[in-house]
Every structure is written in C-alpha cells, then in structure tokens.
Amino acid sequence: MTKPSLSDEPVVQTHELTKRYDEFTALDSLSIQVSRGQILGFIGPNGAGKTTTIRILVGLARPTSGSARIAGADCVTEARKIKRLVGYMPDDFGKYNNMRVGEYLDFFGAAYGIGRRPRMKRIDEVLEIAGATYMKDLFVDALSRGMQQRVAIARTLMHDPEVLILDEPANGLDPQARIDMRIMLLRLAEMGKTLIVTSHILPELARVCDIVAMITKGKLRAFGTVDEIMRDIKQRRTMEVQLVNAEKVDQATSVTNRWLESTSGETTAEAAHAEGIVRFSTSKTDAELAPLLAHLIEQGQVVSQFREVPTDLEDAFLSVAGQGNDADAAKVEA
Numbered sequence: 303m304t305k306p307s308l309s310d311e312p313v314v315q316t317h318e319l320t321k322r323y324d325e326f327t328a329l330d331s332l333s334i335q336v337s338r339g340q341i342l343g344f345i346g347p348n349g350a351g352k353t354t355t356i357r358i359l360v361g362l363a364r365p366t367s368g369s370a371r372i373a374g375a376d377c378v379t380e381a382r383k384i385k386r387l388v389g390y391m392p393d394d395f396g397k398y399n400n401m402r403v404g405e406y407l408d409f410f411g412a413a414y415g416i417g418r419r420p421r422m423k424r425i426d427e428v429l430e431i432a433g434a435t436y437m438k439d440l441f442v443d444a445l446s447r448g449m450q451q452r453v454a455i456a457r458t459l460m461h462d463p464e465v466l467i468l469d470e471p472a473n474g475l476d477p478q479a480r481i482d483m484r485i486m487l488l489r490l491a492e493m494g495k496t497l498i499v500t501s502h503i504l505p506e507l508a509r510v511c512d513i514v515a516m517i518t519k520g521k522l523r524a525f526g527t528v529d530e531i532m533r534d535i536k537q538r539r540t541m542e543v544q545l546v547n548a549e550k551v552d553q554a555t556s557v558t559n560r561w562l563e564s565t566s567g568e569t570t571a572e573a574a575h576a577e578g579i580v581r582f583s584t585s586k587t588d589a590e591l592a593p594l595l596a597h598l599i600e601q602g603q604v605v606s607q608f609r610e611v612p613t614d615l616e617d618a619f620l621s622v623a624g625q626g627n628d629a630d631a632a633k634v635e636a
C-alpha cells in the first residue's frame with residue numbers, strides 16, 4: 303500500500319495554542335500541523351506540556367487562547383466529532399480485573415455505540431491489525447506490558463478513527479517489543495492513519511517519525527523533519543578542548559567564555575571536570591576558532607585535543623531542551 307501524499311491539507315492543526323493555570327503558562331503559542339498519514343513525534347521532557355496539548359486535542363481541556371482543529375473539527379466546540387475522529391491511548395493502561403481481551407474490546411466498542419454484530423467483526427479486525435489475535439481469550443491483567451500495549455492500540459482502533467494519539471507507547475517495553483511497536487506505528491500510517499506519538503526519549507521515535515515537534519517549558523523549540531532539525535542544529539557545533547592538566551579546567555573554561563563573549567557575545571563553555579574537558583557550542587568555523595586555541599596556549603594551557611563532537615538527534619534534543627524560556631523557537635517549517 304502506498305503512503306498518502308504528505309502535501310494534503312493538515313489533518314491536525316494548532317494555532318498559537320496556549321494554556322495557562324493562573325499565572326503559570328503550561329503551553330505557550332503552540333502552532334503545529336500534521337498531514338494525513340504522517341507520524342508526528344511529539345517530544346519533550348517531563349512537564350514540557352505534551353499532555354496538556356493532547357488533552358486539548360482530544361477535547362478534555364480548554365485552551366486559554368488559540369485554536370486546535372482535527373480534520374476540520376474544532377477541538378473545543380465540536381467535541382462529539384473529535385471523539386469520533388480521534389483514538390487516544392493514554393500512558394496508563396488501567397486495571398481490568400477478570401476481563402478477557404475480547405470482552406475488553408467489546409466493552410469499549412459498545413461505549414463507542416458500535417452495534418453488536420459489527421462490533422464482533424471489528425474486534426477481530428483490530429486484533430489482527432495489532433498482531434494480537436492470539437490474545438483474544440487471554441485475561442487482560444495477565445498480559446505483559448508489550449502485549450497490553452498491542453491491546454491498547456487495538457482499543458483505540460475500534461471506532462476506526464482518522465487520528466491516533468499515543469502517549470508514550472514505548473514506555474516500559476523491552477527492546478524487541480519496542481521494535482514491534484515501531485513496526486506497528488508504520489503500519490498504521492501506511493493505512494492512512496495520522497499519528498501523534500509522544501515520548502521523552504528521542505531516538506525511540508526518530509526512525510519512524512515523518513516530523514518531530516520538540517517542546518520544552520510549554521514552547522515549541524523545533525518543528526520539522528528529523529533531517530531539517532538536524533540541519534538546523536548542525537549550524538551550531540559542539541567543540542571540546544581536551545586539557546593535559548585536568549586541574550586547570552576551570553581556568554580554561556573562563557578563558558574560553560571570555561574569548562567567546564568578546565567575539566560572539568556568547569558564554570556557552572562548561573567544564574567537564576572528571577574528563578578535563580572544556581565543552582562549548584558555537585556557530586564559528588574552524589578558521590574562526592583557531593585564534594581561541596592560540597589564546598588558550600598563550601594563557602598557559604596545554605591542550606592535547608581540540609575537536610568537534612559529532613551531533614546526533616539526542617544531542618540536538620538536549621541542545622534544544624537546554625534553551626531557556628525566552629529563547630525563540632528554532633522553528634523549521636515542515
């Protein structure tokens with residue numbers, strides 16, 4: 303099956319979405335778009351505002367300002383439509399004592415108002431999609447975390463929603479179950495579902511996401527394809543100065559920061575004491591950095607290595623996550 307065109311109108315769209323709790327801003331002007339069949343990795347550390355965003359998208363919370371739409375329906379004023387359009391899998395599976403998987407899906411199918419006959423058929427379909435057919439007669443509470451996650455995905459598919467919002471689907475899974483989960487996400491996108499998948503661990507999602515939105519402290523820090531974000535981040539490089547004498551690392555850090563401040567107004571250097579390394583981020587070229595090395599030597603430092611640290615997506619996330627509240631989003635249009 304071919305993947306639908308990604309140039310379609312956005313299926314999920316938020317515009318300057320903001321949520322305040324009294325004086326505290328949990329979500330600050332979030333604007334993102336996701337096209338049909340895309341997988342959005344919604345990444346941020348604990349407390350970043352992911353759940354707040356999701357709760358607004360699924361109609362469980364009202365934004366203070368801004369708007370959110372799914373397949374044209376307003377998430378605040380058209381809650382019934384949203385319920386039909388979205389399948390939401392929360393982080394927590396819940397407790398379902400003495401319920402078999404088939405009964406569990408039957409229960410949720412009935413809650414969605416699916417008639418008995420189509421419900422029985424649908425249970426078999428969603429179990430098949432989730433690779434969980436063999437679990438139908440097993441007790442939900444006896445399943446492993448990985449098996450439960452499959453059943454939870456089957457549940458979100460019961461009413462055939464266009465958009466799936468999965469909160470930390472890989473949480474607590476062993477490596478094989480994580481791989482299986484990634485395969486399942488890709489399969490759902492190939493079926494034309496639009497997916498929003500949250501995670502606080504980036505590499506988990508990097509391989510399956512078409513686009514990534516990174517948020518910290520309620521603000522969008524980066525938005526775009528993994529490649530776009532990497533390109534953007536790579537305009538800044540992380541450099542390391544390895545000193546022979548680790549005891550002089552604080553002095554070398556101060557020297558580096560003074561030099562960086564006088565040449566670019568930045569003070570990004572930090573000391574890694576145990577390793578005897580000064581680490582800093584910069585957008586300067588090798589030629590522009592050469593005088594820093596000369597300056598360090600002049601100041602009595604013995605430098606054994608002056609090198610660039612390769613950046614991976616995890617570094618990109620950490621670099622983005624390290625930005626303060628006032629930093630503008632390093633926004634890359636998808």
Ligand SMILES: Nc1ncnc2c1ncn2[C@@H]1O[C@H](COP(=O)(O)OP(=O)(O)OP(=O)(O)O)[C@@H](O)[C@H]1O
Nearest residue numbers: 323326328346347348349350351352353354355502
């Ligand atoms: N009802 C509330 N009243 C006050 N503050 C709240 C409320 N709900 C959330 N917050 C705060 O808003 C911020 C964002 O929380 P949110 O749950 O959206 O983060 P998150 O990215 O989902 O984090 P996690 O990965 O830990 O779930 C947090 O600082 C949280 O304490």
